[in-house]
Amino acid sequence: MTKFAPRPLAQNIYTPESILRHPKRLFTRMWYDLLASRELAWRLMVRDISAQYRQSVLGVAWAFIPPLVMAAGFTLAGEAQVINIGRTDIPYPAYVMFSTALWQTFVDAVNGPVTAVTKAKPMLARVNFPREAIILAKVGEVFFNFAIKLILIIGIFIWYRIAITWTIILAPVALIHLIVFGTFIGTLLSPLGVLYDDVARGLTMATGFWLFLTPVVYSVPESGLFGALVQLNPVTPLLVTTRELATTGIVSEPVSFWIVSLLTWIGLFLTWIAFRIAIPYVIERVSS
Amino acid sequence: MKLQETKTITKPTESETLITVENVSKKFCRDLKKSLFYGVKDICTDLTGGRRRSDTLRTGEFWALDNISFDLKQGEALGLVGANGAGKSTLLRILSGLIKPDTGSVKVRGRLAPLIALGAGFNPILTGRENIYANMAILGLPTQQIEEKFEDVVEFAEISEAIDAPVQTYSSGMAARLGFACAIHVEPEILLIDEVLAVGDVRFKLKCHQRLAELKKQGTAFILVSHTPYIVLNACERSIYLNQGKLIGAGETEQIIQKYEQDLRLSGEGTATGLTILPQKPEAESLGLDMLALFFRNQDQEIVEAPQTGEPAYLCIKCKAHEAIADIDLRFKINYLSGENKQVLDIMSVNDNTSLNAPEGIFEVQMYMPCCTFIEGVYTAKVYVKKGMLSFDLVPSFRFRVDCKVNISRCAFYQPRSWHILADEKGQSWQEIERYKENLILQKGE
Structure with a gap:
């Protein structure tokens, strides 16, 4: 009998006009x-997470393996003096593992929207549902995967007896900014990623290169051209601040952290609008 | 009691208009690279709030929909017919709000759901149960309502024993049933049905049709797309007919379907003259027997442009043999071009226990058809002249047309017939039936 519950009929009007000409209508609809x-986002997240490890023998272990392999490799290279890593605040293997876990979370956040939108192509081309759900589900998944990595991180902290300060309760704030920044980049690229395969390919390469410009396996360099590049990298203040809040408690770059954070939120909002506008045009170009 | 009251209030008194489509056009581009580039360009223009000048075509573009207008009222079922590429799916996608129209406007009141055979967002690794939740959520149902309807969905899809198995272990029929069951239980105000009733076995199809009829009674409006005219005819009072993006006709389904069928049959008429004269082969290339011409004669042995449905006809092949050949074999493989280009006949003279002996020189082979049972339209025949495994000559496509003066609307072929009434004054024929029945029982007993 619920079918006959009074339900006001929502009205939708579709015209060729750009929705940007009606900002009030746009913002209400977005809200x-x-x-x-x-x-829906919750449903999709549950669906994706349950499917994630079902066809895998190692399962959750995949969250731990990359940081462990990275740490082992770079520790060996560092001890053999093949690379010069500089001085770190905490024992080097712990430094690499913790940073790699953060970096991986960031890369997940970048890749998430692109792969999710590409994978949802048949769904997008047939059903009109709030498109935000795809992105939100992916963000949720990134947080979930980080939570699993957290087990490893806690393990590292105990194993290496790393002292923590009260600032660790602020670390999630910085972490959220790191993930939001990744989501912003990923969402911006996702409509283009459906149209051109180049985006997915280029992204793999770009994140590989980006890793070298981020203080993940080395400490923040002070000078030189390389140092300047690392300083200009927007991921640097976000990742470094998260790490510092969780360990030493002394934030070395608060100003750049807040600048990047502010730009991230503004960028995310603008990207959201762009994403909504772009999706119909993208669907138009892919067959159902 | 209260529910009853709200029912009468909210169920609008008389047919509220749910969809209004006004002068809608949509353009597409067949060149993939160009199409993608136009897509990026359109996004950029829209992002800057500029005008896309969407009403003019750019190079390589064509109108996939051209100035379409119609409306849909509550509880109404609208049929959408047209050949492949007529723009039916594009129209449905615009109505769903998936893509933007390039001109005109679409107004949609109420929730609209597409009926998709294979569920959108089915993940093959997950179980049927998990997929029902995900799929119905995508179709816009809150979790609480999914839980309420869960049992109904499973029962309708008839997969209760496989509900906790991964969907990748399902047969295609089971997956289709599950997808259909999910969509049909969302109970939107408007349902878009795109060719999906073609899946599943006959019994399940029947069940779907019954369910759709129930929904219609409750006030759900439909737009039904189908290639099969009788489905549209059964379900829809009104139809619209699209051809290459243009609205050819709108109105009563009966008339629209008739027009559509007629157009289907006569497509490609101009190229079928009924007489095909083949180029003469030089003797060196000949294998001993060549076909010279293919044509039809009527029952008075006059050459005709096209045979008539229901009338006798001769299919004639003029041949030339360099020497007398005994027991030649003729074969026709005939396709119906006006329909879905299906093969409709495969005739071999060798199967008819006739012996055709070709004399030396020019002769004519005639295949007598006591009644031409083809329906009107254009056909193509592949013609072989053989002897055993040896093939003398082959005509890949003899196109011909069949004309019709009798009523064969919605028939697959013409059945020659005559009608009688037999009086049964002494009850003789009834006794005959009784005897026949007893015989049957006796046979079964043995």
Whole structure:
């Protein structure tokens, strides 16, 4: 009988005009779609997470393996003096493992929207649902995967007896900014990624290169051209701040952290609008 | 009691308009690279709030939909017919709000759901149960309502024993049933049905049709796309007919379907003259027997442009043999071009226990058809002249047309017939039936 519960009929009007010409309507719709997408996002997240490890023998171990392999490799290279890593605040293997886990979370956040939108192509081309849900589900998945990595991180902290300060309770704030920044980049690229395969290929390469410009396996360099490049890299303050809050408690670059954070949130909002505008054009170009 | 009251209030008194489509056009581009580039360009223009000048074509573009207008009221079922590429799916996608129209406007009131055979967002690794939740959530149902309807969905899809098995272990029929069951239980105000009733076995199809009829009674509006005219005819009072993006006709389904069928049959008519004269082969290339011409004669042995449905006809092949050959074999493989280009006949003279002996020189082989049972339209025949494994000559495509003066609307072929009434004054024929029945029982007993 629920079918006959009074339900006001929502009205949708589709015209060729750009929605940017009606900002008020745009913002209301964005707000309602965000509210409407929460439940769906949760469903999609549960679906993706349950499917994630089902066809895998090692399962959750895949969250731990990359940081461990990275740490082993770079520790060996460092001890053999093949690379010059500089001085780190905490024991080097712990430094690499912790940083790699953070870096991986960032890369997940970048790749997430691109792969999710590409994979959801058949769904996007047939059903009109709040598109925000795809992105939100992916962000949720990134947090979930980080939570698993957290087990490893806690393990490292205990094993190496790393002293923590009260600032560790602020670390999640910095972490959220790191993930939001990744999501912003990923969402910006995702419509283009559906149209051109180049985006996915280029992204793998770009994140590989980006890793070398981020203080993950070495400490922040002070000078030189390389040092300047690392300083200009927007991931640097986000990742370094997260790490510092969780360990030493002394934030070395608070100003650049807040600048990047502010730009991240503004960028994310603008990207959201662009994403909504772009998706119909993208669907138009892919067959159902 | 209260529910009853709200029912009468919210169920709008008389047919509220749910969809209004006004002068909608949409353009597409067949060149992939160009199409993608136009897509990026359109995004950029839209992002800067500029005008796309979407009403003009760019190089390589064509109108996939051209100035379409119609409306849909509550509880109404609208049929959408047209050949492949007529723009039916594009129209549905615009109605769903998936893509933007290039001109005109679309107004949609109420929730609209597509009926998709294979569920959108099915993940093959997950179980049927998990997929129902994900799929119905995508179709816009909150979790609480999914839980309420879960049992109904499983029962309708008839997969209760496999509900906890991964969907990749399902047969294609089971997956289709599950997808259909999910979509049909979302209960939107408007349902878009795109060719999906073609899946599943006959019994399940019947069940779907019953369910759709129930929904329609409750006020759900439909748009039904189908290649099979009788489905549209059964379900829809009104139809619209699209051809290459243009609205050819709108109105009563009966008339629209008739027009559509007629157009289907006559497509490609101009190229079928009924007489095909073949180029003469030089003697060196000949294998001993060549076909010279293919044509039809009527029952008075006059050459005709096209045979008539229901009338006798001769299919004639003029041949030339360099020497007398005994027991030649003729074979026709005939396809119906006006329909889906399906093979409709495969005739071999060798199967008819006739012996055709070719004399030396020019002769004519005639295949007598006591009644031409082809329906009107254009056909193509592949013609072989053989003897055993040896092939003398082959005509890859003899195109011909069949004309029709009798009513064969919605028939697959013409059945020659005559009608009688037999009086049964002494009850003789009834006794005959009784005897026949007893015989049957006796046979079974043995």
